[in-house]
Amino acid sequence: MKFARKMMALAVSLVLFVLTVPTLAFAADGERCIVYAQVPEDWTAPCIWAWADDGTNAFEAWPGEKMKADGNNPGWYYCWIPAGAGNVIINANEGGVQTADQKLEAKNAWLTIADADTVEVSYEAKTTGEIPPYVETFAVHAKVEESWRDVRIWAWLAPDGTNAFEAWPGEAMEAGETGWYTANVPVWVNSVIINANGGEVQTEDLTIDxxxxxxxxxxxxxxxxxxxxxxxPDAEDITVHVQAPADWSAPHLWAWSAPDGTNAFSAWPGEALQEAEGGWLALTVPGWINSIIVNGNEGSVQTSDLSVDVGKDVWIVVTDAENAEVLYEEPAAAPAAPDAPATPVPAAKEQPAESGVNPVVIVIAAVVVIAAAAGVMIARKKKRS
Structure with missing residues (x-):
């Protein structure tokens, strides 16, 4: 039976390995590659659309990320993308023209585009000078009076005064169709000024997250x-479903929007969860919330801050104050326990010298049971796309 126990241990290890294999994600601090593109003269405001082999998109919506002109190499534009997003389309004219899908290696690439059907890919530099560093950014949008022309943004880090741009009045903001101007600034920025007319008109210093x-x-x-x-448009209300520990009395929900801190309820501990179908507790909350705390015992015991997707119903399984699982589809019900035998089975009086059951069969059966359980666990971790 030692062999069977070793095989069982191996089976458990393999299942645990499967459960801990990471899924593809584009982390902000993950490896990135720069993609350069030289586009035809009649292609304006080129953008890049990128995705991974499993279909994960690098950007939220078509036509993707706007490529930045390289001042040292006229006619060339560039953008940093996650190294795992090796499928790209270069497009322009608000997505009106585009290349075919280009399959790139996980390295810096230079694309020379003669027309939509003719693209040459090189992994040797086609530009001169140093490659610009990757800088994570966030978007600042501004809506101003019609008398404000050449709208710009000045951004810096307070209190040390490190500037994001070389000289006042800063970076030009791009006009959008809805009347908003937009520019991206580095994530280390905490202060901005919106200005126009060559810097003659401006806002006061604005401290932002x-x-x-x-x-x-x-x-x-x-x-x-x-x-x-x-x-x-206002997000529709969502339903938060909760399984709370049995020793948490009167479970409540606290919900808000981060980072602005808008609360869904007027006072802690929030709104009481109500009994719902399937043994769940549930509560309807505004669809704009993105952060939740489940608490009990008049707020004296609680989970940590739980981040949730905006506008999606959510199921939260709370094991204890330190452990909570967030799901976007209801987890499968636990399998029913097998029926008890009709009559008691008498205990064996003595252990036979040799068991008639092949230990390999025991191991295979155990692996099947463990794999089935693993399937349930994986299903519970899967998010709705």
Missing amino acids: AAEVWVTVDAEGAAEFTYDDPEA
């Missing part, structure tokens, strides 16, 4: 800002 922000400016330069798109 490193998150996408919308700034509204009146004719006198007075400004207000929000971290929620003011013109986005």
